[in-house]
Amino acid sequence: xxxxxxxxxxxxxxxxxxxxxxxxxxxxxxxxxxxxxxxxxxxxxxxxxxxxxxxxxxxxxxxxxxxxxxxxxxxxxxxxxxxxxxxxxxxxxxxxxxxxxxxxxxxxxxxxxxxxxxxxxxxxxxxxxxxxxxxxxxxxxxxxxxxxxxxxxxxxxxxxxxxxxxxxxxxxxxxxxxxxxxxxxxxxxxxxxxxxxxxxxxxxxxxxxxxxxxxxxxxxxxxxxxxxxxxxxxxxxxxxxxxxxxxxxxxxxxxxxxxxxxxxxxxxxxxxxxxxxxxxxxxxxxxxxxxxxxxxxx
Numbered sequence: 001x002x003x004x005x006x007x008x009x010x011x012x013x014x015x016x017x018x019x020x021x022x023x024x025x026x027x028x029x030x031x032x033x034x035x036x037x038x039x040x041x042x043x044x045x046x047x048x049x050x051x052x053x054x055x056x057x058x059x060x061x062x063x064x065x066x067x068x069x070x071x072x073x074x075x076x077x078x079x080x081x082x083x084x085x086x087x088x089x090x091x092x093x094x095x096x097x098x099x100x101x102x103x104x105x106x107x108x109x110x111x112x113x114x115x116x117x118x119x120x121x122x123x124x125x126x127x128x129x130x131x132x133x134x135x136x137x138x139x140x141x142x143x144x145x146x147x148x149x150x151x152x153x154x155x156x157x158x159x160x161x162x163x164x165x166x167x168x169x170x171x172x173x174x175x176x177x178x179x180x181x182x183x184x185x186x187x188x189x190x191x192x193x194x195x196x197x198x199x200x201x202x203x204x205x206x207x208x209x210x211x212x213x214x215x216x217x218x219x220x221x222x223x224x225x226x227x228x229x230x231x232x233x234x235x236x237x238x239x240x241x242x243x244x245x246x247x248x249x250x251x252x253x254x255x256x257x258x259x260x261x262x263x264x265x266x267x268x269x270x271x272x273x274x275x276x277x278x279x280x281x282x283x284x285x286x287x288x289x290x291x292x293x294x295x296x297x298x
Contacts, residue, residue, distance in 0.1 A: 035270060037155040040076045040114075042264035043087035043199070043231025045069055046123065046253030047106065049098030056254070062262050062282040065092070065253035066106065071281045072252055072264050073110045079266055083153050084114050085160065087231040087249055088121025088199025094168050095125030100132035117151050120164035121199035121232065122172060143181045146174075150185075154192075156226075156269040159185075161198040163209055170207035172200030172232070174215060183218045186225065193271055193296055195227045202230060202239075202246055219244065226296040227274070235260065236278055236287065243297030247276060259284055272296060 046065050056063035076084060091099035107116055115137035120126060126147060138149040138160070146162040161182070163172035174182075186194070196219070200209040209215065219225040220242045227245040234251035250263050261283030268275040273295040280288035 034082075034155060037083070037153060037269050038079065038081045039158065039267045039269060040079060040081040040084045040264055041087065041197070041229050041247070041249055041267060042072060042076075042084075042252045043249040044089040044121070044234055044251035044253050045086060045103065046089055046092050046251070047099050047103040048092035049096060049102055059256060060254045061256070061258050061260060063254040064282070066102070068252050068254075068262050068281055069103075069106045072279075073106065075279055075281070076110060076264065077113060081114055081266070083151055083158065084110060084116045085151075085158060085197045085229070086116065086118045087197055087229060088119045088163065089123045089231065089253075090118060090121070090129070091123050091125070092253075093123055095123060095128050097128045097131050100129050104132050115151065115153075117149055117158070117160050117197075118147075119149075119160045119198050120147060120162050122164060122166070122170055123168060124164055125167050126164065141181060141185070143178050146178050148178060148181065155271065156274070157189075157192045157194045159194060159196050161196055163198045163200040165210070172198075172209045174198075174209070174211050179211065179214055179218060182215075186218070186222050191224045193226045193269075194224050195229060195269075196225065197229045199231050201232045201248065202228060202241070208232070216241065223297060227294070236263075236265075238276075238292055238294075245274075245294045245296075250278065252281075255283055261285065261287075263288070 051066045053064040090103055117138050138151040141148040148162055149160040151158050163174055165171055165173040202212055229247045231249045233248055234256045236250040237248045239246045249265055252262055255262055261280045263280040266277045275291050275293050277291045278287050
């Protein structure tokens, strides 16, 4: 019996009662008593209102956003995670209501079983998103102009940050209000190992997170911040900065490179570290199923 079939057979889904994305646990035990937690991370779904996979845009490989997401939703369900995080660029280009309507439909088989948490990217539009998704799981935080959510899942705390600056412009920004909130939140909470999830890449590129140095100023001294998970590049890699692990997620919608791939990352998390396993849906399968074991900084 392979691992996914075993997990599927040994898990019990517990649906919740939110309006659009339900809260649930994939295990038949009290989640608060668990010593490890399983998350599914993916990014850059880029769902358009109309399935135009027969005419992919130039420079887009394995371009089939609708079908790619269907496959990934099925795989994630088989993995029975306790939570799912999507790191931005939910919509194709400008975050139209029609895009989010289709996205909601595609996510429904998953969101009926597991809480799905989102962050916004540069191709999203907050107002249009909330016309379709009237409520989200997790605790929405009081940050003006941003959507910041803290999932209520134990063992490792995941914080969904919002790096959307301008819709359909590449650069990202957390902004002063969100940085101030984050500093206060981290300072006033317990020492639960913490992962930040956001959309934009972590570099000095003009298309990356523009206030990254200020984010580092906040989190480097706070040792409970263990990792950052992000998307945007449509690539997959691991790096480290001052002991903070940085996991760049592959895209779900399409790759920018003919040698790339699309897929998602499974994470088994404990208070000591995390096992991160990429799963390839289309494209280069060299890294498919290859687990990276990360140890949290002390």
